Amino acid sequence: MKALQFSAYGGPEVLTVGDAPEPHAGPGQVRVQVRAAGLNPLDWKLRAGYLSQGAPLEGPGRTGFEAAGVVDEVGEGVTGTAIGDDVFGLGNATHAELAVLDAWAAKPASVDWAVAAGAGVAVETAIRGLDLLGVGRGSTVLVDGGAGGVGAVAVQIAVSRGATVVASAGEANQGYLTEIGALPVLYGEGLAERVRAVAPQGLDAVLDVAGKTPPTTLASMVADPAQALTIAQFDLGDSGIRLTTGGEIDRAAALAEGARLLQSNDLVVKVQTFPLERAREAVEISESGHVRGKLVLLP
Ligand SMILES: NC(=O)c1ccc[n+]([C@@H]2O[C@H](COP(=O)([O-])OP(=O)(O)OC[C@H]3O[C@@H](n4cnc5c(N)ncnc54)[C@H](OP(=O)(O)O)[C@@H]3O)[C@@H](O)[C@H]2O)c1
Structure with a gap:
């Protein structure tokens, strides 16, 4: 083959x-x-x-x-x-x-092969991250790196759960973040201030899917650093933030949830x-x- x-x-x-x-x-x-x-x-x-x-x-x-x-x-x-x-x-x-x-x-029959193929890792990872952070109805969450493979899926699943979602991306992806239901902010220096401006109520959780923002900055955005979780950086020092690399959830159940969301167009x-x-x-x-x-x- x-x-x-x-x-x-x-x-x-x-x-x-x-x-x-x-x-x-x-x-x-x-x-x-x-x-x-x-x-x-x-x-x-x-x-x-x-x-x-x-x-x-x-x-x-x-x-x-x-x-x-x-x-x-x-x-x-x-x-x-x-x-x-x-x-x-x-x-x-x-x-x-x-x-x-x-x-x-x-x-689902209505879901294109390519879409389904690209959804597996992103859906499993996004659901794992959101579950570990307890993101649900009424939560306010930052997805740092919200336009990428995992990020865009995490944004949409959090929105479908009834959360308020702030997400970061570069200039070119600000419109895309709005399209998928997030309050967009630019990543980089000054991120915490920009997030505060769009979510003055404060954040319940931070999901770092890009691995670019320093762990101490991520930790500073939530009351308890354990409410910041990364999937993409390993040197976390004494920031207190958490890392997930897999294994914490039922992967087939997460994929089935993804399939339902794809079928209902809550996830694109x-x-x-x-x-x-x-x-x-x-x-x-x-x-x-x-x-x-x-x-x-x-x-
Ligand atoms: N731990 C796990 O279980 C697990 C699972 C899956 C993936 N990962 C890891 O997670 C990372 C992301 O995976 P992916 O598939 O989503 O990658 P991807 O599709 O390549 O997306 C990367 C995203 O990062 C954004 N980005 C670039 N610079 C940034 C910055 N300074 N601040 C915030 N965001 C920034 C980009 O936004 P712009 O295009 O707007 O610049 C882009 O949307 C990778 O390192 C991957 O290996 C880990």
Whole structure:
């Protein structure tokens, strides 16, 4: 089968499309014929070798942590999903014609393949962050980095829960933040003052999805620093803010919530699609750090 791969850590130029062995669904997994697969910053961090802790690459490297497709193999112990079902969700090495998923939900018929493919990681991460912060009706939350893959989904899910959402982005994305229901502010120096100006009632929670604002600044915006949570920075010093890297929620339930929101149009994921053969162009956009919505590959 055709797959995106690399034989050495490096820049986008190491990526090639070539033949790879077909994966098979293990216990609790399904295999899908991939219709579309989302791109995430983790893909280029993996390909650049940032996750290898100096160890050399063993065998061809593969990318992709989410996909949407048609189930063609069901692993032992899986119930409620059958061959032929349309699903989307989370897995590994999904930038290929076939991929194994370990958490998934049914794809609503009205939701485009590319949208579903790009929703998996963002939905799971956004719901995890909002749940850990207890964001719900009546909360006021800042999503720092609200126009990106995770950010735009977090903004819309928080809005759908009845929260007041302040979100930061660059100049070009201020209108987009308004479109998805947030009170927009510019990120960078002076962020806390700008947030206070649009939310004088104060913040109940801060969700940092960009990893750019200093942890002490994030902590200063809430009464209790533990009400600031980051998904994207690891050196938090003694700021008291929290980090989530995964594992705290039921991923399939989160994906099912995402599917419901996509179907009801309470969640809209903007996608830009690229054929697998032009993956490098998509990866270069991802590495620029200024993505609006999601980049999606079509095998
Ligand atoms: N811990 C986890 O479980 C987890 C899960 C998923 C992702 N992540 C990490 O979370 C980060 C975001 O992922 P993503 O997929 O949302 O990335 P993305 O789609 O590339 O979005 C990045 C966003 O960051 C914004 N941004 C750039 N500079 C900023 C600044 N100084 N202040 C605030 N925002 C800024 C950009 O806004 P403009 O375009 O307006 O400049 C852009 O919308 C990545 O580091 C990723 O690896 C972690």
